[in-house]
Amino acid sequence: MGDSTEDCKPESKPLAINNVDDVEAVDVSSPQNVSVNSEKMKVYQTGWRLHALTAGLCLSLLLSTLETTIVSTSLVSIVNALRGFGQAGWVVTSYLLTYTGFLIIYAKLSDTLGTKLLLMIAIGLFTVFSLACGVSNSMLQLIIFRSFQGLGASGIYSLVSVMTPLMVPPAKYATYIAIISSVFAISSVLGPLLGGAITDHTTWRWVFYLNGPGGTLALLIIGISIPFSFPYASDHDTGLLTKLSAEKAWKKFDYLGGFASLTASILLVFALEQGGVVYSWGSAAIIAPFVLSGVLWVVFVLWERGLSLRKGALVEPLFPWGLACNRFVLGLLLNAFLTGFPFMAALINIPQRMQVVNGTTAVEAGLRMLPLLLCSPVATTVSGLLVSKLKVPPAYILLGGCCLQAVGIGLFSSLPSSGNLAIPAAQYGYQVIMGFGFGFNLGTCVIMVPMVVRQRDMAVTMGSVTQIRVLGGTIGLAVCSALLSTHVGMGTSEFLNNEQQGALLKSFQSIRVLPQDVQLRIREVYAIGYNQQMRAMLYFCAAAIVSLSLLAENSPRKLQMTDGGEIIVRGAERDVEK
Known part of the structure; x- marks a missing residue:
């Protein structure tokens, strides 16, 4: 991998986890391993601090990931109470726009401001605006607060x-990545x-109010468990204002790159979420965001390249060009992007299929998803x-994961x-296979990042993998939605009038007023549509397998421990010690 300030050069030999310009990492329980030559000392967490930090990370992540599924379930009650049926989609879309757009920006800022400070700010924003959502009295207020x-x-x-691989040594990655997963x-x-x-027992406002005490508790746990200097020793913590002043942090941030990346992501997600739902795919309201997003992505790439190649530039590129020249990084990014398609399609569309085709409740559908949901973290641990x-x-595990999914x-x-649409027992076995495939892929991508980039590039690489996976999932859901809507429209045109079709596409609950034989035919149409979705995702699974060719080496790199407990990366041409 070339340096981030140089143009692409012929690919270098495999890198160690940390190079000479990086910081030394030690376990605080083994002070004899401290390197006196280290400019900084990275400290791994142990004891109650490690347990508290893990609990705080899990709690905050749980609250944020709950917001998509819990709001979707309560959306009917929300729009009925606020009388905003026409704006219902924006309650979900406004959340996804900012959620997707800021992932890499947060990761880059963590290099300057520190992970603890930024995480506490993020939890604070999430908690405060969750409560603001709960007290909203109009759809406009709710949509703004959701963003x-x-x-x-x-x-x-x-x-x-970013923090998960920083808090424990590589030998413990498996356990903690599985816990987070x-x-x-x-x-x-x-x-x-x-x-x-x-929805059944109280007001919809508790969908947002419950984040108040949970977010506050997560904030307190993070606050007391680690210093602001995390992951470095506390004696390097010089204070935020001093650090910003000394390093001129705000002058170093890549504002143009951040704006281009953020705006391009938001425009892309907007077009994908609203296309075919609020606006037709051929309308100017959808085509224009797609075009502008494409232009901004080109601007982002050209700007980052130019900034990286500029000698003595005061601004640090958001995505160093050296990473774009590293085929291993590109392989991980491409694989994460392509895996995002079937991963999100399975998580969202399988429970929908159970409710629409098989007639289960939302609760039953969630419980019947347990084989996939439980096997995924198990596979992450195994990987x-x-x-x-x-x-x-790791390249072998990624290949196995792609094949399984x-x-x-x-x-x-x-x-x-057709015929008997009861849930077949075999589908639980299919979920197990998918769960292991997704778990092997998602976990191994994270484990492999420190093996292919320098310590100083870890945060932005982790953020990039995360953001591109979410983008892939969003595109995958849009593809699935378009396929299903088109198929249902064509498949039901023979026995439903335009008014009935429109009501059906807006809400499947409208099926209840139709005769039983018509209901069965509609369920069969949906069953075929969901099968088409999965077949489309199969193409992306195949592409994910092909993407692993970028990780190919004569002797694939792997982690090994020395007798002294140090980590080395054994690569294609030589061994490089940490």
Whole structure:
């Protein structure tokens, strides 16, 4: 990998986890391992501090990830109370716009301002604006407050991804990445349960009020568990104002790159969320954001390249060009992007299929998703053990994960679409295969980042992997939605009039007023549509397998521990010690 201030050069030999310009990392329980030559000392957390930090990260991440599923379940009650049916989609979209757009910006800022400070700001924003959402008296107020709530949630997601590999040594990555990954499974199950309970027994405002005490507790736990200098020793903590003044941090930030990345992401997500729902795909309201987003992504790439190549530039590029020249980084980014398609499609569309086609409740659908949701963190743990204990090259695990998710998605696309539409027992096996595939992929991507970039580039690389995975998932959901809407419109045109079709596409609940035989035909149409969605996702699974060619080496890199407990990366051409 070339330096971030130089143009692309022929690919270098595999890098160590940390180079000479990076900081030394030690376990605080083993002071004899401290390097006296280190300019800074990175401290791994142990004891109660590690447990408290893990609890704080999990709690904050749980609250932010719950917001999508729990709000979706309660959306009908919300729009009825605020009389804003026509703006219902914006309650979800406004959250996703800021949630997606700020991921890499938070990661880059953490290099200057520190992860703890930014995480506390993010949790504070999320908590305050959650309460503001709860007291909203109009749809406009709710939509505005939701966008700021998404801003806080974006920071939580991004910084938790950055902090997880910093708080423990590589040998313990597996355990803690699995713990963090399990939060997504828990939120997917709890979302429909809490949303349904709140809707049935109290006011929708508690969907947002519950983040108040939870967010406050997470803020307190993070505040007392680690110093503001995390992950470095506290004696390097010179204070925020001193640090900003001495390093001229605000002058170093890449404002143009941040603006281009943020705006391009927001425009892309807006077009994908609103296309085919509020506006037709061929309308100017959708085409214009797509075009502007494409132009801004080109501007972003050209600006980052020019900034990286400029000698003596005072501004640090948001995404150093050296990373763009590193085929291993590009391989991880491309694989994360392509995996995002089937991952989000499975999490969102499988429970929808169970409710629409099989007639389950939202709570039942969530419970029937347990095989996928529980196997994913288990696979993440296994992948970490394979990398750290058995010294299996991560590239092999990624290949296995991609193949498993392709098999699972392919099998799920073959579910019965006519006759008896009861949930077949085989679909639980398909979920297990998918769960292991997703777990191997998502966990190994995170584990492999420190093996292909320098310490100073870890935060922005983690943020980039996270953001591009979310973008992939958003695009995947838009593709699935377009396929389903088109198929349902064509498939029901033979036995439903235009008014009935319009009501059906707005809400599946309108099926209840139709005769039983018509209901069965509609469910069969939806079953075929959901199968088509999965077959479309199968193409992205295949592309994800092809993307791994960028990680190919004659002797794939892997982690190994020395007798002294140090970590080395054993690579294609030589061994490089940390």
